[in-house]
Amino acid sequence: MAAEADLLVLGAGPAGLAAAWRAARRGQSVLVLERAENTGGMAASFEIAGMSVDYGSHRLSPATPPHILADLRALLGADLQTRYRTGRILLSDRWVTYPFKPRELAKALPRAPRTRVALDALSMLRPKAPDAAEASYADLMRAGFGPTLYQLVYEPYARKLWGVSGDELDADQARRKAGAPTAFAALTRAVRAGLAGESLAYLYPRRGFGQLTETLADAAITAGARIALGTTVERIELHEQGATVTAARSESHSAAAERAGRRSAEPWTNGGTVRAKHVFSTLPLPQLARLLVPSAPYEALAAASELRFRALLLVYAVHEGGRWSGHDVHYLPSPAAPVTRISEPANHRINPDDPSDRSVICFEIPCQVGDELWSADERQLADLVQRTVSACALPPLRLAWVQVKRLRHGYPVHNAGYRDHLAALESWIDTLPRLTTLGRQGLFTPDNVHHALDMGYQAADALGSDAFDHERWQASRREFTAHLIET
Numbered sequence: 317m318a319a320e321a322d323l324l325v326l327g328a329g330p331a332g333l334a335a336a337w338r339a340a341r342r343g344q345s346v347l348v349l350e351r352a353e354n355t356g357g358m359a360a361s362f363e364i365a366g367m368s369v370d371y372g373s374h375r376l377s378p379a380t381p382p383h384i385l386a387d388l389r390a391l392l393g394a395d396l397q398t399r400y401r402t403g404r405i406l407l408s409d410r411w412v413t414y415p416f417k418p419r420e421l422a423k424a425l426p427r428a429p430r431t432r433v434a435l436d437a438l439s440m441l442r443p444k445a446p447d448a449a450e451a452s453y454a455d456l457m458r459a460g461f462g463p464t465l466y467q468l469v470y471e472p473y474a475r476k477l478w479g480v481s482g483d484e485l486d487a488d489q490a491r492r493k494a495g496a497p498t499a500f501a502a503l504t505r506a507v508r509a510g511l512a513g514e515s516l517a518y519l520y521p522r523r524g525f526g527q528l529t530e531t532l533a534d535a536a537i538t539a540g541a542r543i544a545l546g547t548t549v550e551r552i553e554l555h556e557q558g559a560t561v562t563a564a565r566s567e568s569h570s571a572a573a574e575r576a577g578r579r580s581a582e583p584w585t586n587g588g589t590v591r592a593k594h595v596f597s598t599l600p601l602p603q604l605a606r607l608l609v610p611s612a613p614y615e616a617l618a619a620a621s622e623l624r625f626r627a628l629l630l631v632y633a634v635h636e637g638g639r640w641s642g643h644d645v646h647y648l649p650s651p652a653a654p655v656t657r658i659s660e661p662a663n664h665r666i667n668p669d670d671p672s673d674r675s676v677i678c679f680e681i682p683c684q685v686g687d688e689l690w691s692a693d694e695r696q697l698a699d700l701v702q703r704t705v706s707a708c709a710l711p712p713l714r715l716a717w718v719q720v721k722r723l724r725h726g727y728p729v730h731n732a733g734y735r736d737h738l739a740a741l742e743s744w745i746d747t748l749p750r751l752t753t754l755g756r757q758g759l760f761t762p763d764n765v766h767h768a769l770d771m772g773y774q775a776a777d778a779l780g781s782d783a784f785d786h787e788r789w790q791a792s793r794r795e796f797t798a799h800l801i802e803t
């Protein structure tokens with residue numbers, strides 16, 4: 317017999333969990349289907365060598381909408397700690413504080429680039445805005461930060477992160493970045509926030525970033541939502557009254573769930589079908605397009621196949637001998653190494669339960685699914701992280717072992733032309749009244765966790781007991797385009 321729900325949520329990342337909790341609190345019957353054996357999506361945590369670690373460096377922004385932050389504070393209590401950024405960036409061969417401190421940056425730059433940065437800054441006092449319609453990421457970032465800083469930091473970083481040069485990226489990729497579009501505006505904001513003592517603040521849960529999503533999942537279950545883990549959505553059939561979704565339970569699920577003592581939604585024992593009045597999908601948009609029945613028109617499928625994601629390798633190095641560095645994150649824009657960021661999760665929090673005789677360091681390596689990096693084995697990746705550490709004058713790594721995670725959908729790539737493809741796909745999805753797509757993958761946007769939570773709340777708020785308020789949701793979608801991404 318098919319399971320039934322008012323609302324079926326696909327994916328138990330922050331967006332799906334927030335929507336499930338909010339809708340369940342309003343009395344809707346909610347079922348969440350999640351492919352992984354745990355909740356949290358990319359914002360989950362897991363244990364390596366007795367240390368809770370995240371999927372790359374994760375921090376919760378103080379810009380989280382106040383009503384959502386109030387809910388999170390109520391759920392997490394004192395475990396939601398206020399922390400201060402201690403990151404740094406490698407420029408040429410010197411480490412400087414990041415986000416930048418102007419005076420330190422000026423001192424750290426070698427004489428020639430320093431003079432050029434100063435001249436750039438003078439010329440930017442009367443900035444010429446690039447033609448918005450024609451502008452690329454490179455145009456906007458050059459106009460905002462000056463050509464020298466762009467060349468030194470943002471161009472090589474873009475190439476590593478998204479796999480293409482800044483000229484091939486849409487201006488949206490720059491517009492959405494906190495700190496852009498002008499260095500002057502960023503500086504003013506930083507100084508103002510600095511005076512208020514807030515510039516470097518962020519929030520982080522004591523037991524790892526994933527404590528936030530685990531607590532959210534528990535709250536959703538307490539409110540009556542059911543969550544089925546190890547359950548992959550394979551088909552979404554839409555009809556007038558709602559949708560029938562087919563999913564498969566992974567074979568290893570029962571054993572894995574039992575071992576971990578994790579939640580599961582009964583009567584969802586072996587996969588099967590669910591009937592629901594409405595579906596919220598947080599699945600990657602191109603994947604969603606391929607799962608739908610009746611199938612998408614040719615134009616929409618063709619557009620879906622043009623939307624690109626950058627994959628991400630996360631190499632976790634177990635370091636013996638206590639804390640490795642005093643920083644939470646090290647940024648590496650240089651093209652010499654494929655690593656973009658190195659983070660030490662224990663430095664994101666104060667947790668007396670963290671092991672004191674070792675640390676785990678996470679190396680973020682963007683790549684393409686199937687390329688040489690993606691296919692590298694643990695020994696090759698251990699060599700790579702050791703080479704990176706010595707080339708960048710980082711503290712020596714007393715490496716016990718490495719563990720690797722691979723994310724296929726690390727970053728949506730807003731390359732030139734993406735807007736047309738996305739619009740073509742969305743204009744078809746918008747004709748499907750019983751389906752709403754949201755979240756970072758669902759809206760093909762590089763959003764942060766607080767944005768994903770906001771989307772979940774706003775989608776649930778648009779869901780009445782009988783119908784989904786499409787106009788209200790479209791207004792929310794317009795709001796989301798103003799989100800500023802923090803890195």
Ligand SMILES: Cc1cc2nc3c(=O)[nH]c(=O)nc-3n(C[C@H](O)[C@H](O)[C@H](O)COP(=O)(O)OP(=O)(O)OC[C@H]3O[C@@H](n4cnc5c(N)ncnc54)[C@H](O)[C@@H]3O)c2cc1C
Nearest residue numbers: 327329330331351357358372374375549755756763764765
């Ligand atoms: C390296 C890195 C660092 C980041 N750092 C930060 C940070 O510091 N601060 C911050 O706020 N944000 C950060 N983010 C962004 C943050 O992780 C995302 O904004 C957030 O996880 C998006 O939530 P979501 O629910 O939209 O999607 P996701 O977390 O991607 O969740 C989608 C879920 O859908 C599931 N799914 C996919 N396909 C299927 C299927 N067929 N069937 C069933 N389930 C399926 C997936 O398993 C996943 O659990 C970072 C992201 C990355 C990659």
